[in-house]
Amino acid sequence: MLKILATDGLDKSAVKELEALGHEVHEQFYEPEDLKEALKDYDVVVVRSATKVREPIIDAAAEGGRLKMIIRAGVGVDNIDVKYAEDKGIKVRNTPNSSSASVAELVLGHMLSLARFVGISNVTMRNGEWNKKKYKGVELAGKTLGLVGFGRISHELAKKASALGMNVIYTNRSGPKDDYPQYAYMELDELLKKADFVSIHTPAMKDGKALIDAEKIAQMKDGAYLINCARGGVVDETALLKALNSGKLSGAGIDVFEVEPAKNTDLLNHPNVSVTPHIGGSTSEAQMRIGEEVVEVIKSL
Structure with a gap:
């Protein structure tokens, strides 16, 4: 069983499917300082554009020793220090086909x-x-x-x-x-x-x-x-x-x-x-596809 944090929300159907697979899913946004502590208790974190996963957060997560994967629920990953995370043994994935x-x-x-x-x-x-x-x-x-x-x-x-x-x-x-x-x-x-x-x-x-x-x-x-x-x-x-x-x-x-x-x-x-207020991927269809891709990525972990 994986403990999963979705900091910027996740499609309800994806949450239900992950829970049906036996995983625990929490949806909550954290400010950077709070996120550093929170990630010590999670195996996977799913973020959108609002959450930035930079080196200090990655350091704290690596120190906790539990976080295995960061998933960007969307196309770009420039809000994540990808190489730094992977050098720390934390995988980084995205959902490139979704939005x-x-x-x-x-x-x-x-x-x-x-x-x-x-x-x-x-x-x-x-x-x-x-x-x-x-x-x-x-x-x-x-x-x-x-x-x-x-x-x-x-x-x-x-x-x-x-x-x-x-x-x-x-x-x-x-x-x-x-x-x-x-x-x-x-x-x-x-x-x-x-x-x-x-x-x-x-x-x-x-x-x-x-x-x-x-x-x-x-x-x-x-x-x-x-x-x-x-x-x-x-x-x-x-x-x-x-x-x-x-x-x-x-x-x-x-x-x-x-x-x-x-x-x-x-x-x-x-x-x-x-x-428009940063709504490029904000359609029902895109969010469903993002959720489906997130589930598939987590299944591969």
């Missing part, structure tokens, strides 16, 4: 909202404004979508965008993908110059700096749109706001922020910004 479709659909949702003023129309119409002439939008069909990073989420998004008639280009740190000849590979600087919509799909930078900073935004097409449903901090929010205010960018779709809950009110309230 790709959900995040890809949210990216499309932001793109459509920006292109057709859906989000801001919901605000202004409820304020009694009828801005029919003001909201002249653009169609996605025929536009070029530039994908920065080409993992599972990007693959899903590329398929969906292609079905809408978009031209898809991508860049990737490991170079072109031979399995996807229908999409054109190019270096980041070239992609930024050609894309009408740029969608970010990378983990956080190791040095903590923004991948898309003022210099990169300056390389983008005038009037382009920038979407970030990947990681907060990958886009420089100050530079982004400046580009929106100047008209360099027509709009931005943002699901992740440098500080969460988001506090950048100038960005949140900008009329050309579509915002």
Whole structure:
């Protein structure tokens, strides 16, 4: 029997299945100092993006001698010091197939909202404004979508965008993908110059700096749109706001922020910004798939 801690929640069906297998599951969020102590009593910890498992927490868990595995219930593992944990004998796993479709659909949702003023129309119409002439939008069909990073989420998004008639280009740190000849590979600087919509799909930078900073935004097409449903901090929010205010960018779709809950009110309230509160993987279907993958990972322990 394993004792399992889910710090950021877990689908109810997964909890029931784990309990049916004889395991004990606790769902509770801990602040970092408290988590260090708590993990001494668990065999497995399941985290989402809210919980950061850094070296001091790993040290405490290793000292306790009980923790066998850290599972990231989602795609990225940049909130976990993976190599450090594995060097301490603690396995690290994720659920890479679970939320790709959900995040890809949210990216499309932001793109459509920006292109057709859906989000801001919901605000202004409820304020009694009828801005029919003001909201002249653009169609996605025929536009070029530039994908920065080409993992599972990007693959899903590329398929969906292609079905809408978009031209898809991508860049990737490991170079072109031979399995996807229908999409054109190019270096980041070239992609930024050609894309009408740029969608970010990378983990956080190791040095903590923004991948898309003022210099990169300056390389983008005038009037382009920038979407970030990947990681907060990958886009420089100050530079982004400046580009929106100047008209360099027509709009931005943002699901992740440098500080969460988001506090950048100038960005949140900008009329050309579509915002959501880090809900990329927050669909019933994705959470069920995440739970199923978590169960399979634990079964393999």
